[in-house]
Amino acid sequence: MKVAVLLYQNMRHAPFLKFYERIFQETEGVDYDVIYLDRHPELNEPNDEHHIPISWIGKDDHNIFTKVLSGATYPFRAKKILGAKKYDFVFVLTTMPGVFLANYLTHNYFGKYLFDVRDYTKEYIKTYFNAETRVVQNAAINVISSPEYVNFLPPADYHVCHNLNIPDSEEQPARFRKSSSERLVVAYVGNIQYANYCMNLIKLVEKDERFEFHFYGPEGGSLEITNYVNALNNPRITMKGRFKPEDKEKIFGCSDLIFNCYGNDNNIVKYAISNKYYDAAYYRRPLIVSPDTAMSRLSDRFAFPIDLKITGNLNSLYEWYGRIDSEQFEQYCISVIDSAAADNSKLEKLIKDKLYECR
Template sequence: MNKYISILEQENEDFEIIYWDRLGSPDCPEKYKSIVFQKPSRLNLSHKDKIKDFLEFRRFVIKNINKRKYDKLIVLTSLTGIFLFDYLQKNYKNKFIFDIRDYTFENFYPYKMIENRVIKSSYFTTISSEEFKMFLPSSNKYILSHNILREEIEQANEFNKPKERDGIITVSFIGAIRHFDIDSKIALKLANDDRFKVVYHGYGVAYEKFKAFCQERKLDVQITGKYDRKDKIKLLANADIINAYYGIESYANLFAMPNKYYDSLIYKIPFWANPKVYSGQRSIKSGIGLNADLESESFANDLYHEYMEIDRLKFERDCNQELSKVVKEDELFISKVQEFIEIGGLK
């Protein structure tokens, strides 16, 4: 949302935001005009209950679009597009951007067919990882959009090892806590090792279970809960390693490019991910990633030594080179949004 807002503001476009406040924590800053669907909906609801809630959200969205009569739409996330597919086809063909940020239910054939119809009806479809083409319908409408904001790049700083501070390596996770099996394993292997400090910022479906697990086993893990996006820089200031390690059991993790990857590039913090997933492979290839294997008995030692052997100048150079590549790739996306604003299928 913030990325599109940034472009719309630069183009002096009038816009409104329709969104669902599912968890009682508004996502939209007050300075923007917004229409909020206020219905609590827990993250761990059954599929049946989730569908019911999404259908209510669909009715709310359509009602407000009809009332406001917008010229064009930007449809954020796959599920929103799926639940609005017939309305978009009929009323906004070639007048909306469809933004796909994650793998959802593409293994379910009817879902994928509906998604294909949404993509075909869009002015263009944004994907946040080139690897999404592995599971999405074939199309020439895909435009890559990295999860990075240009204004954040100005915050870029230098790489500093913890030995220049207190000697303890802080391994920080910032985001949705959803993968209990992986997070509990990380906590068991690192939390009570004097060389490391383990920190989790965020909330998600596994938050309560993970927190209870650490408390029951007296694992020294700092778990802070929900955070405000504007505080991210402050949270990253104390991070030595960005924890972006996800398992391969979930198909969604294989192809995604998490925000954490771009945080690593901008703030010069080594990125630790599973080398069996795309983000881990790209980070190692680009020189910003750590390759310690969580499943190895020597994992803690491997992670410690790999980190301490990082060459500061080389690491910073690799971050800057990869960041330049990302910015160049992102320029096409920005130009396509500007094109959409100017004509957007209204020729």
């Protein structure tokens, strides 16, 4: 059978694609194409019979004009490819291509597409929400990356797909051991964003000799954090720059706490599950999170919630870390990984069964 995957981004920026590709590769008789929006042609991603780019109009994918123009022409270009290839099943990753192609999908692929939601997008717009409602009501399977997305999505039967990327290694990560040093190392791992929250913690760490704060990853835009940290010239607060995936184990290994504190003032950060939730559990490191978020609720007492807008010192964080029960935290980390793997396994079986039915 012929399967299409619709991506509204580059493949490199869609790690969840690997979950679906593995299913296709393990399912006999499935031939699949990835139709992706080439927002970053400098990545030189494949352009062949099975990897079909839809070009981004313009050079800057942050420019509002090019965003509108690319979005307006996307449905016509995507439908042209889908119509020419005549697929049996479509995997819609993520919300934007689903909404843009709502009428086409519901009429041409009724009950023969999977709809995957990874983020809060434009659900506050009535016409957008109505289109999304039609998509979820007529999908064969609806997938979400966080169970709390039901708070803003149309009512439907949703299945959770966790962004669980366990290293391909038979070795188990080291068990949790609290730092033997009096100084705790906080790490920001990934693309550097949420400058206000980062700045707030930097200023608290600057005044507190018990902590270090290290940034691993690139910062775009005005480089506000990078410039501020460089000007500080404080050896306890540093920018480590980009890193390779294989460096992640070392980064987590030399850190005591993982920063995942992005506020709770919008649905994007309030309901999402960060990849750091799984990474921190796998590498056995506690998280710093914002209160009243999915991350805080899921982690419960095994992450430290802190409101960086009002917190004046890091005393509570330091004392909390000292009270962590190592054995209880170890069991918590195991349960996070095992539970996520079980959910993904159930979804994988469901997808394989549905593909078999649609042959």
